[in-house]
Amino acid sequence: MEPTAAAGTESVFTYGAPALKFGVGAAEEIGYDVAQLLGERAGARVLVVTDPGVRAAGHADAVAERLVAAGLDATVFDGVHVEPTDRSLEEAVAFARDGGPWDAVVAVGGGSAIDTAKAVDLLTTNDGDLMDYVNAPVGRARAPRNPLVPLVAVPTTTGTGSESTTICVLDVLDQHVKTGISHPRLRPTMAVVDPRLTLSQPxxxxxxxxxxxxxxxxxxxxxxxxxxxxxxxxxxxxxxxxxxxxxxxxxxxxxxxxxxxxxxxxxxxxxxxxxxxxxxxxxxxxxxxxxxxxxxxxxxxxxxxxxxxxxxxxxxxxxxxxxxxxxxxxxxxxxxxxxxxxxxxxxxxxxxxxxxxxxxxxxxxxxxxxxxxxxxxxxxxxxxxxxxxxxxxxxxxxxxxxxxxxxxxxxxxxxxxxxxxxxxxxxxxxxx
Missing domain, CATH: 1.20.1090.10 (Dehydroquinate synthase-like - alpha domain)
Structure with missing residues (x-):
């Protein structure tokens, strides 16, 4: 059935946002938060997605330890590329597909880690390859058919806003262009914003x-x-x-x-x-x-x-x-x-x-x-x-x-x- 105002000027806007936990010390509660999202299922499998620098700073392993302390099984992938490319995303997806299935994904890092986690979540819950979902005309702009698992974003930089958005940004190397994947299902389920994690940002x-x-x-x-x-x-x-x-x-x-x-x-x-x-x-x-x-x-x-x-x-x-x-x-x-x-x-x-x-x-x-x-x-x-x-x-x-x-x-x-x-x-x- 068509909406009654279909022929007129647009009068409707939409608004979406993740659940938010904000403040100094918020990251210390990540185990509780993810366990609640997963219904307190003991042993539920969580993939932590991060980059080498953030892992070296100790943030990613601290998150993984808190997940384990909450009764979850946590695996850390630290191969995120700063400014993700189609190649780096494909490598992350291959790792996740080989080690899956996953009950949740947690991104720890800047926009690069969060965007990589979005691609991983998308392509471990849906078939096809990366370019199937990349925006047209660069890619085929296919929409995901299946729901994604919960994605929790823990930003360690202040800027990208990826913890709030429906966008995953990447460089497509052979076309020398940066583009993205855009769909409401890519919006993180929850953002955990702890300003203390950004103190090491130069x-x-x-x-x-x-x-x-x-x-x-x-x-x-x-x-x-x-x-x-x-x-x-x-x-x-x-x-x-x-x-x-x-x-x-x-x-x-x-x-x-x-x-x-x-x-x-x-x-x-x-x-x-x-x-x-x-x-x-x-x-x-x-x-x-x-x-x-x-x-x-x-x-x-x-x-x-x-x-x-x-x-x-x-x-x-x-x-x-x-x-x-x-x-x-x-x-x-x-x-x-x-x-x-x-x-x-x-x-x-x-x-x-x-x-x-x-x-x-x-x-x-x-x-x-x-x-x-x-x-x-x-x-x-x-x-x-x-x-x-x-x-x-x-x-x-x-x-x-x-x-x-x-x-x-x-x-x-x-x-x-x-x-x-x-x-x-x-x-x-x-x-x-």
Missing amino acids: AGVTAAAGMDILCHALESYTARPFTAGARKRPEDRVPYCGANPIADMWSERALAVLAGAFRTAVRHGDDLEAREQMALAATFAGMGFGNAGVHIPHANAYPIAGRVRGFHPTDYPSDEPMVPHGMAVALTAPEAFRFTFESSPERHLHAARLLAPASAYDASPGLLPQVLVDLMRDIDLPAGLGAVGYAESDVGDLVEGTMKQQRLLATAPREVTEDDIAGILRASMELW
């Missing part, structure tokens, strides 16, 4: 990941409104439904919290109060963009990260060239928001004033870009695409990669052409 990672928080909030707040377009059928609704009152609330709060904590967290990494505020901001922003969506800066970020040649960021452990995701997002954000300003001047100005209250009397399209540039300089991010190895000659390839991200560009508040993206990229070569 300044460079804090800066890049913090810009991811910031852009999550800004992009969801300035996304096209959920009322844009015709009424959808229930089966056609997607997790990214556009700006809406509930997502707006979380995004605005994330911006306000960031304004007081971001610079301190980068400069004084042992400041637990600043770390707690950054963790709150990441959680709030995840609850916002995980429903409203992101748009141009994130769409640009995928080819920027996927086509990097020789850039090595400070404080990242990988020997491979990489542009961290949050950094890739930030590099075109000032010019992207200059482009989107005309769609909602009041939102762009309000966001800028939340981040920099002293700028309250400036009402120009350049206000938000300037606030972002000032922040990026203060936290020592690269000064534009040129600083991470790109040149004017790369614009065509980057535009091609961006235009593949139609799932994200559909959330942009203005229609975006190839020429528009090219202009944003050229203007982002040197930001200061």
Whole structure:
């Protein structure tokens, strides 16, 4: 039966979020929490997914020990690749399929660990291979047929918001593009956010990941409104439904919290109060963009990260060239928001004033870009695409990669052409 308002303008938005446990010491209760999710079944099998650095810091094994103390059987996989690729995800899935079945999956780490855990959960409960589920046009965009087992995310970085979202992000190596898998079933069952686990996050990672928080909030707040377009059928609704009152609330709060904590967290990494505020901001922003969506800066970020040649960021452990995701997002954000300003001047100005209250009397399209540039300089991010190895000659390839991200560009508040993206990229070569 068709909904009665099917022919009219959209009037419905959706909202989803994981169960949340937040605060210093929250990770110490992980055994109890997972046991409750599994009905206190003694010996239930749990796969802990992490990366070598997080395991070396002791966080993953501490989680596994608490699971065992709660009567569960825990196995640790520590092969997560920083900035996951199709190859690294396939290796993780092969490990999990060989050792399964699993009753639950627990991710301990940053977005890379959480996204890897999502892929593992998806492909140990459903048939097919990774590219069956990757977003079109890169992959085949198949939806999972079977429910996933409970996934609990324990973030050790503040930025990705993956603990709140329905998205798994990866680099597809042979296509030199970053893309994702998107489906409501990928949203973690529970997020356990313990700010104490982020104290070991170095300044460079804090800066890049913090810009991811910031852009999550800004992009969801300035996304096209959920009322844009015709009424959808229930089966056609997607997790990214556009700006809406509930997502707006979380995004605005994330911006306000960031304004007081971001610079301190980068400069004084042992400041637990600043770390707690950054963790709150990441959680709030995840609850916002995980429903409203992101748009141009994130769409640009995928080819920027996927086509990097020789850039090595400070404080990242990988020997491979990489542009961290949050950094890739930030590099075109000032010019992207200059482009989107005309769609909602009041939102762009309000966001800028939340981040920099002293700028309250400036009402120009350049206000938000300037606030972002000032922040990026203060936290020592690269000064534009040129600083991470790109040149004017790369614009065509980057535009091609961006235009593949139609799932994200559909959330942009203005229609975006190839020429528009090219202009944003050229203007982002040197930001200061």
